[in-house]
Amino acid sequence: MSQEDITLTAGDAEVTLQPANGGRVGGLRVAGVQLLRQGDRFGCFPMVPWCGRIRDGRFRDGADVHQMPLNSPPHAIHGTARDGAWNIARTTTDEAVLTYDLVAPWPYPGRITQIAALTPDALTLTMSVETYDSSFPAQIGWHPWFHRTLDGGEPVRLDFAAAWQEERGDDHLPTGNRVEPRPGPWDDCFGMPDGVDVTLTWPGQLELKVASREEWVVVYDEQEAAVCVEPQTGPPNGLNTVPRLVTPLEPLEASTTWSWRRL
Template sequence: MRNAFPNPSSDSASADAALDDPSLIALRSGNTELRVAPRIGGSIAAYFETTDAGPVHWMRPATRAALDARNPLQMASFPLLPYCNRIRDARFDFDGQSIDLSGDGNTFAHALHGNAWRRAWRVGKQTATSVELHLEHTPDASIPGDWPFAYQARQIIELIGDVLRVTLGARNLADRAMPFGMGHHPYYPRTANTVVTASVDAMWHADPDVLPTHLGAHPAVDALRDGLSADAFDLDNNFTGWKREAVIAWTDEHRKLTLTADETFGQMVVFAPASEALLCVEPVSNTTDCFNSPADARENVGGCVLKPGESITGVLHWTPARY
């Protein structure tokens, strides 16, 4: 096991100061609060409990610097549409057409996380405990590599008591079929005593570019079932056979957060790198590079094809508890 990273709460003062940013939408239910950043990829900037000692964060909160940079990768969680994670060389073939996404402004060599996280979302209906966010994408012929299918997306982000519920959906507006995947990308506080528990069947091994090579056994599969220390392995991998529930526990603080997903999100990613104090347990509908997967692997990579006018919706819950 690696030496554990220090508690990332060294940034807590910056994060707590950012909670009052006027560009954020504040939602409250009892002692639980959310901050939502529509302009920063429709992201959640913070999810926390208010206490006499200060905020207790269930997701890693955005700092002042992150908000100033408008960087979704430094938010608490952000939506992934119309695909999750990487596409090799930003290219794939679909329905007899070669799709090249390399010029759409995504600065990664392998197109990453779709385009919705790099767009401002429009605010719709809002209450004290919920907000609707909307995004409509129309392909821009002047942008080489722009996602070539028109679609609209919606998020309903809400507090139900202290539970965070996110309803994520999309509709194909194109006059042809569209390959599709979606998910959410939450970051959690990572400490020396953070443990992740989830029932999974196998892991996609990956190359140095974090692109899948083969599906198979790995010690992390068994470790996840029993409770995996966030410091046990160097992970940025997809797991199959996920039972759509994962528990992130901070054992020394006697608190935990349970993520549950509906059948739309049949895949799970764990990102716990050796080099940084980061932890993600991501509910997704498709594995990395699913659009380039061979036909005989399709049942293990997820994703779908939306017909013209067809819609898809999925629901996620994060439930906090103390023990």
């Protein structure tokens, strides 16, 4: 059964999970300060079974072409699981396990499991996509909306060193060319072959690191209220360009850890 919000606590950190609202992290408080933008569409939602945009909402799997709803015309964006209600598999004071069974419009059966584990100075989110039937391409990612300012302080600074930037076309999708990283503002995908490592610093208040073993991250800072640092298993339109196959023997798994320290 889908259930009410879950609250995890560890030290002075508190995380709210919203199973009924796409399995998202609804909030993260550190010493009472909310780090995530509030609202039904914000917090941090799982991007699965794909991340970012799919060109024209279409992806190919072998000879089959599948059409996803164009929820960001002319493209489909951010997967289907954020639109569904997730189930609570188990929960403790500082950890919760949520599951979501893939349904139409996604054409393949499968199960997504997301684990949220909180410590006093870090939150780790782990996700897997499993199938017991046909194989299919998939992606995993997370889309957090971090407040640009905390309690009226200075705006957040973003620090990262990417090996490349995926050149963005007029349609907001990667062209396939890799270019030298360019200054922001960004709605862009960057490559970090040694793993995602991005530091957000709210001067005099908090430093937070977003880390993942994956090598792609989308950085979005074009809105006034929030900035997004989105680790993911492939670039936008990756179902078509860099497909990762989920098979009955091999699930797709990924994780990200946000660790913080007070300044």
